[in-house]
Amino acid sequence: MAEREQELEWVERMAMFCAAEYAVPPIAGRILGWLMICDPPEQSAGQIAEAIGASKASLATNMRVLADAGFVRRRTRPGERTSYYRVDDDAWDTVIRRRVAGLAEFRDLAADGIGLAGAGSGRAERLRVAHDVYDWMTKLLTETPRPAKGKTK
Template sequence: MSESGSPGWEDTLAWVERVATIFSADGIPPIAGRTLGWLMICDPPEQSAGQISTAIGASRASLTTNLRMLTTMELVSRRTRAGERTVYYRVDDDAWYKVVQRQIAGVASYVEVARDGMDLVGPDTPRAARVRESHRVLSWLVRVFADAPPPPSETEDRS
């Protein structure tokens, strides 16, 4: 931290790199993870590709590809300003909720596919054992999310 209590540039980049490392474990390229980390803490919250590129030390070509991926994943959105040609990027306010909802829907879809797989090879056969285990665990996860309360509001988080 700097003397003013706000993080210094090295602390900021270290945090951005930590975000990239966590997301790379899920197959997200490091540049996309760094971009996401940067957009989560940068000021102002909307940044041009040039600003992001400079901040995280990425080439514009690589950054463009990764911004497209983050936009497709609905973690980041593109914005324009009246009278400007520059495109700005930001993390959407509901990005994390949308990502989690999509992941839950994907797990629920797989549960159906696993059930069909067990029907295909017979639910009690040795061939179905691996499918049965994935079905058991992921069915549990879908039930957990179905019974979960909604995410807290921002005001609830602060209390």
């Protein structure tokens, strides 16, 4: 299989993962996948649209979704009207930190629910199970040292 075909196959796998895991349209996953492997790392909307076979209109909408989530950053170059997009190295830290904050918020919400339900009640037990899982995940992700940059398994 040609290199370009392999890249597009990988981009499609990323699209399906993002659709399932993050509940975003597949086009958003394709954009993210493409920006993760493209060269040069900064691409215009036209370059991205051509690479993944998308319309510029759907690209613009989904680019906002990715930017709002912290995955993609828009940049301009002096003297040019074209915007360029890229996945910044700190995107993954930003996304995970937001997820951890969400876990902690749900844990705290469950703790409030336990208080409302009465600590010893059956209703509280359902909340306690959720609280304990989210507390464990929050602690795991905040107390575990971050892997060294550039290390893969």
